[in-house]
Amino acid sequence: MSGYRTLTEQEAVEYARNIPNLFPEDARLVSREIGDGNLNYVFHIKDERPSGKSVIFKQALPYVRVIGDSWPLTLERARIESEALILEDQLCPSSVPKVYHHDTELALIVMEDLSVYQIMRKGLVEKKRYPNFPKQIGTFLARTLFLTSDLAMSPLEKKQKAASFTNPELCNITENFVFTYPFHDHPSNAYNPLIANVVQRIWNNNELKLEIAKLKEGFMTRGQALLHGDLHTGSIMVTEEDTKVIDPEFAYYGPMGFDIGAVIANLLLNYAAHEGHTPDLQERESYQTYLLETIMEIWNVFENEFRALWNEKAQEPYAKVPGYQDSYLQNILQDTAGYAGCKMMRRVIGLAHVSDLESITDPKLRAKGETLALTIGQELVLQRKTMTSIKDIVNVVVAATQN
Numbered sequence: 142m143s144g145y146r147t148l149t150e151q152e153a154v155e156y157a158r159n160i161p162n163l164f165p166e167d168a169r170l171v172s173r174e175i176g177d178g179n180l181n182y183v184f185h186i187k188d189e190r191p192s193g194k195s196v197i198f199k200q201a202l203p204y205v206r207v208i209g210d211s212w213p214l215t216l217e218r219a220r221i222e223s224e225a226l227i228l229e230d231q232l233c234p235s236s237v238p239k240v241y242h243h244d245t246e247l248a249l250i251v252m253e254d255l256s257v258y259q260i261m262r263k264g265l266v267e268k269k270r271y272p273n274f275p276k277q278i279g280t281f282l283a284r285t286l287f288l289t290s291d292l293a294m295s296p297l298e299k300k301q302k303a304a305s306f307t308n309p310e311l312c313n314i315t316e317n318f319v320f321t322y323p324f325h326d327h328p329s330n331a332y333n334p335l336i337a338n339v340v341q342r343i344w345n346n347n348e349l350k351l352e353i354a355k356l357k358e359g360f361m362t363r364g365q366a367l368l369h370g371d372l373h374t375g376s377i378m379v380t381e382e383d384t385k386v387i388d389p390e391f392a393y394y395g396p397m398g399f400d401i402g403a404v405i406a407n408l409l410l411n412y413a414a415h416e417g418h419t420p421d422l423q424e425r426e427s428y429q430t431y432l433l434e435t436i437m438e439i440w441n442v443f444e445n446e447f448r449a450l451w452n453e454k455a456q457e458p459y460a461k462v463p464g465y466q467d468s469y470l471q472n473i474l475q476d477t478a479g480y481a482g483c484k485m486m487r488r489v490i491g492l493a494h495v496s497d498l499e500s501i502t503d504p505k506l507r508a509k510g511e512t513l514a515l516t517i518g519q520e521l522v523l524q525r526k527t528m529t530s531i532k533d534i535v536n537v538v539v540a541a542t543q544n
């Protein structure tokens with residue numbers, strides 16, 4: 142920590158020049174801070190000479206960027222993010238930006254520039270479609286989750302991995318801002334006044350709160366696999382053909398359904414937001430159907446890849462016991478539904494919102510989308526234990542939309 146300093150755009154350029162073989166000697170480097178997340182600085186550094194080469198510098202600050210130094214936060218998250226990116230690239234090649242360099246003292250990662258990709262959340266608001274996304278993200282989920290679990294690793298190796306990815310401060314953000322504060326009258330909450338009655342009903346619903354308590358307990362105690370830990374559509378960059386996952390600074394050993402649930406929750410937040418963005422019924426239903434088909438395909442790819450990995454590579458002595466694989470996958474499905482539900486509700490009631498809904502300028506229209514998101518979120522949590530197939534998740538969404 143002693144040599145830590147926050148880089149300016151110019152200092153980032155100087156630093157880039159001193160990394161061997163990163164840029165040509167005669168490079169004319171231009172640097173721009175482009176971070177739009179809650180936590181860190183991100184610099185885009187480009188050679189304006191013909192090499193045209195560019196890289197991304199991501200630097201952790203010793204505090205939460207959007208709040209300031211009143212909320213200190215560990216710089217260790219840059220080490221976790223860098224190691225998670227390197228591991229994810231080994232487990233699922235080309236699914237993440239390449240890491241070129243990591244400086245522990247400066248909490249800095251130098252990585253591949255993905256500027257030709259777009260943050261998926263923005264593309265979804267523009268109603269873009271990504272035909273290869275389900276295959277790519279479903280494979281990413283199956284490979285990163287299966288291959289870091291006790292199913293694939295020796296118990297010793299897995300526990301060493303879990304120890305090196307212990308991430309208490311970032312997990313605590315999730316424990317508070319995903320599982321606790323949004324379900325209580327907490328000062329950090331920020332919701333549309335037009336949905337105050339729906340929020341109040343959630344706070345008074347003890348059956349719901351009991352289920353959220355169980356899901357939170359799972360997040361805190363169930364070290365099934367190395368998770369990305371914050372896999373929302375702002376942490377996914379896409380082109381029409383390709384998908385890259387960024388920003389695994391929340392990585393830790395947790396329940397597999399938390400990552401799958403994050404992807405599904407954010408597709409469903411976008412689904413709900415089109416109640417406000419897309420007044421034409423036919424156009425809206427067409428895009429919402431596309432989102433539901435995407436969700437089903439993601440799960441189906443995940444399940445097929447996961448079963449294939451299990452049949453080919455499982456080390457666990459009980460792996461071949463009849464019924465174990467089916468029961469394992471059913472548990473993941475039910476966790477997926479529950480965590481998706483929590484994540485949808487936190488993005489409407491809690492501190493950190495999503496631009497899918499926030500970009501609906503008319504508060505009444507926004508309230509419509511937000512209410513749908515809260516209805517779906519509650520039902521996913523409450524009905525999860527009866528679910529046996531991805532169709533059950535889709536049925537919850539369709540029923541909530543029709544009501």
Ligand SMILES: Nc1ncnc2c1ncn2[C@@H]1O[C@H](COP(=O)(O)OP(=O)(O)O)[C@@H](O)[C@H]1O
Nearest residue numbers: 177178179180181183197238253254255256388
């Ligand atoms: N490898 C990359 N290539 C291009 N842009 C990137 C890359 N990594 C991050 N960004 C840009 O920086 C923004 C913030 O990055 P992110 O890793 O999400 O930061 P934070 O941890 O603060 O949320 C992203 O939304 C994206 O626009």
Ligand SMILES: CSC[C@H]1O[C@H](OP(=O)(O)O)[C@H](O)[C@@H]1O
Nearest residue numbers: 178179180314315318371375493
């Ligand atoms: C005050 S942290 C809130 C929120 O921010 C993180 O998202 P990101 O790093 O992608 O901006 C994470 O989702 C936290 O829960």
